[in-house]
Amino acid sequence: MRPTLRQRPPRTLVLVGLMGAGKTSIGRRLAARLGLPFVDADHEIERAAGCSIPEFFDRYGEPAFREGERRVIARLLDQPLQVLSTGGGAFMDAETRALVRQRAHSIWLRAELDLLVQRTARRGNRPLLKDADPHETLRKLMDLRHPYYAQADITVDSGDRPAEDTVDRVVEALQAYLDTDADSQPPETRPQPAAVES
Ligand SMILES: Nc1ncnc2c1ncn2[C@@H]1O[C@H](COP(=O)(O)OP(=O)(O)O)[C@@H](O)[C@H]1O
Numbered sequence: 001m002r003p004t005l006r007q008r009p010p011r012t013l014v015l016v017g018l019m020g021a022g023k024t025s026i027g028r029r030l031a032a033r034l035g036l037p038f039v040d041a042d043h044e045i046e047r048a049a050g051c052s053i054p055e056f057f058d059r060y061g062e063p064a065f066r067e068g069e070r071r072v073i074a075r076l077l078d079q080p081l082q083v084l085s086t087g088g089g090a091f092m093d094a095e096t097r098a099l100v101r102q103r104a105h106s107i108w109l110r111a112e113l114d115l116l117v118q119r120t121a122r123r124g125n126r127p128l129l130k131d132a133d134p135h136e137t138l139r140k141l142m143d144l145r146h147p148y149y150a151q152a153d154i155t156v157d158s159g160d161r162p163a164e165d166t167v168d169r170v171v172e173a174l175q176a177y178l179d180t181d182a183d184s185q186p187p188e189t190r191p192q193p194a195a196v197e198s
């Protein structure tokens with residue numbers, strides 16, 4: 001029997017990590033395992049904009065995409081408990097990180113560079129990887145973004161193994177987190193940090 005959680009998670013589960021880490025595919029399977037709705041922020045942006053992510057980048061540019069991404073994720077974090085897979089750049093935004101911290105549990109799916117390159121080579125749907133050498137681009141993004149992903153509540157290696165095995169690892173890490181972490185209360189009851197005078 002595959003592991004599942006002993007309790008309903010108190011908050012939405014947000015997956016973060018680089019392109020190809022498996023946020024969309026593992027997120028969908030995790031939701032099915034836990035019996036929760038699944039939503040992918042990129043799919044929601046595509047639905048709202050009526051075009052694909054590459055078309056969005058072509059027509060409106062990356063800054064407009066980031067703005068849309070921030071708004072869509074804020075809206076999705078207002079919805080009832082679900083599994084929410086973000087696009088790789090979403091957690092770089094300070095407002096999004098703060099909102100995720102307040103309202104959700106975050107899970108960083110971490111993977112080796114070569115595996116990310118392999119997994120993203122299969123489809124040409126990632127505008128950031130279409131021009132320059134994808135290996136070099138992902139390496140730079142790794143340097144830039146890993147310190148932010150590392151701020152997630154939970155980290156799970158998304159290695160070269162069957163996806164359901166990675167889901168097992170996510171469930172086990174999440175159970176351990178919910179068992180021990182004082183922050184794992186529903187968002188309404190979580191105490192807010194006191195304002196800091198600057
Ligand atoms: N064990 C695995 N874990 C995650 N993704 C995998 C795995 N094996 C193959 N993949 C594939 O890697 C590709 C990229 O995954 P995706 O879920 O789109 O990543 P992300 O949303 O993080 O960019 C998909 O085609 C997925 O099916």
Ligand SMILES: O=C(O)C1=C[C@@H](OP(=O)(O)O)[C@@H](O)[C@H](O)C1
Pocket residue numbers: 017018019020023024042053086087088089090125126127128
């Ligand atoms: O890392 C990024 O900046 C991006 C990741 C993509 O999502 P995935 O991480 O699901 O591929 C998508 O949001 C867009 O192409 C930009």
Ligand SMILES: [Mg+2]
Pocket residue numbers: 023024025042085086087
């Ligand atoms: Mg994705």
